[in-house]
Amino acid sequence: MDVEELKKLVAREALKFIEDDMVIGLGTGSTTAYFIRYLGQMIERGQLEDVYGVPTSHQARLLALEHGIPVVSLDEVDAIDVAVDGADEVDPSLNLIKGRGAALTMEKIIEYRAGTFVVLVDEGKLVEYLGKKMPVPIEVIPAAWKAIKEELEIFNARAELRMGIRKDGPVVTENGNFILDAWFERIDDPLDMEIELNTIPGVVENGIFADIADIVLVGTRDGVKRLE
Numbered sequence: 001m002d003v004e005e006l007k008k009l010v011a012r013e014a015l016k017f018i019e020d021d022m023v024i025g026l027g028t029g030s031t032t033a034y035f036i037r038y039l040g041q042m043i044e045r046g047q048l049e050d051v052y053g054v055p056t057s058h059q060a061r062l063l064a065l066e067h068g069i070p071v072v073s074l075d076e077v078d079a080i081d082v083a084v085d086g087a088d089e090v091d092p093s094l095n096l097i098k099g100r101g102a103a104l105t106m107e108k109i110i111e112y113r114a115g116t117f118v119v120l121v122d123e124g125k126l127v128e129y130l131g132k133k134m135p136v137p138i139e140v141i142p143a144a145w146k147a148i149k150e151e152l153e154i155f156n157a158r159a160e161l162r163m164g165i166r167k168d169g170p171v172v173t174e175n176g177n178f179i180l181d182a183w184f185e186r187i188d189d190p191l192d193m194e195i196e197l198n199t200i201p202g203v204v205e206n207g208i209f210a211d212i213a214d215i216v217l218v219g220t221r222d223g224v225k226r227l228e
């Protein structure tokens with residue numbers, strides 16, 4: 001089974017958490033894209049009624065609309081029942097690094113508030129400690145990017161401004177900000193690091209999601225493994 005098949009496997013499994021009358025946080029990225037597609041198919045077949053999606057990005061919003069999922073914004077709902085999203089790294093305590101899709105701020109806003117936050121990954125994303133394979137994306141106010149890049153040296157982190165695919169300019173988030181990708185030697189206390197990074201003036205949000213995930217569905221060659 002290749003990685004795409006593993007993504008589809010966990011995306012299908014996540015449907016088991018969805019019931020009629022739910023408000024669902026819709027994550028961003030290639031794994032969640034499968035979930036959104038399958039959710040739309042269930043609605044189309046009449047297997048689910050009165051479900052609404054709260055998207056974490058333009059990408060998730062457009063996909064949801066394309067697949068017939070009614071979309072609402074956070075300020076139109078009283079609560080989010082379940083949020084479903086991918087991740088870039090998952091440690092043994094289910095702390096995450098997220099944000100390759102640059103949607104980390106809205107993702108955290110929505111997923112922090114979900115009754116149940118379900119994370120979808122393939123087994124290659126399980127790590128012994130955060131920062132092992134991936135940098136921590138940090139959304140920053142554009143005017144402060146260079147200062148913050150230097151300040152991150154206090155944490156022994158080497159940060160790079162994320163550039164667009166053509167490398168002719170920085171990635172600009174949906175909030176109009178830049179992303180610094182910060183490589184740490186090792187993140188031993190994710191909750192502490194998440195809080196510390198957000199105290200730097202000019203940091204909008206960072207991609208450490210400590211203590212937020214309730215359930216992680218891991219796609220493996222032997223099927224879906226459930227961590228909680």
Ligand code: 5RP
Pocket residue numbers: 027028029030031032085086087088097098099100101102103104107
């Ligand atoms: C976007 C994210 C994604 O959920 C994360 O990057 C995983 O993406 P994919 O499912 O494509 O591997 O955090 O900001």
